[in-house]
Amino acid sequence: METPDTNTEQSAGEQPSAGVVPPAGMPPAGAVSPEEQKLTVIMNIAVILLFFVSPLIGFLIATKDQPFLKEQSRLALNGTITYAIFLFASVVLNATVILSIIGIPLMGLALVLTLYGGIKGAIESSQGRFYRYPLSLNPVR
Structure with a gap:
C-alpha cells in the first residue's frame, strides 16, 4: 500500500530554494523581517559601487535581532x-x-564576479534567501 509523500512535492509555481542553506540558529528562508530584507538588498547593490565597504558596515551594524x-x-x-x-x-x-x-583576464573576472554577485545577492536577499558569492573564500566566520 503506497502513501503519497506530500513533503517532497512542489506546487507548480514554486521554485526550489537557491543559494545557501541557513546556518543553525538562523531563520528559515523567507522568514525574515522586511527591514532586514531592505537593508541586505541595499548592501548588495552598494557592493557594486563601494566594494567591500558596504558589507563591512552591514556586518558591524547588525544586531542580535x-x-x-x-x-x-x-x-x-x-x-x-x-x-x-x-x-x-x-x-x-x-x-x-x-x-x-x-x-x-583575472582583473576582468574579479570585476564581473563583483557585479554579478551584487545583483544576484540583491535578488536573493529580497526574497529572504541566503546567497553566497561565487568563487568566494571564507575568511570571515
Missing part, C-alpha cells in the same frame, strides 16, 4: 575580500609584461 543581515553581510564580505585578492593578484601579474596575459 538581525541574524539575516549579519549572515548575509558576512557572506558578501567574504566574496568581496576574495575579489579584492583577485584584483591585487592581477595588478601584481600586470606589473610584469609577460604575465599580464593572465592578469588582465
Whole structure:
C-alpha cells in the first residue's frame, strides 16, 4: 500500500530554494523581517559601487535581532575580500609584461564576479534567501 509523500512535492509555481542553506540558529528562508530584507538588498547593490565597504558596515551594524543581515553581510564580505585578492593578484601579474596575459583576464573576472554577485545577492536577499558569492573564500566566520 503506497502513501503519497506530500513533503517532497512542489506546487507548480514554486521554485526550489537557491543559494545557501541557513546556518543553525538562523531563520528559515523567507522568514525574515522586511527591514532586514531592505537593508541586505541595499548592501548588495552598494557592493557594486563601494566594494567591500558596504558589507563591512552591514556586518558591524547588525544586531542580535538581525541574524539575516549579519549572515548575509558576512557572506558578501567574504566574496568581496576574495575579489579584492583577485584584483591585487592581477595588478601584481600586470606589473610584469609577460604575465599580464593572465592578469588582465583575472582583473576582468574579479570585476564581473563583483557585479554579478551584487545583483544576484540583491535578488536573493529580497526574497529572504541566503546567497553566497561565487568563487568566494571564507575568511570571515
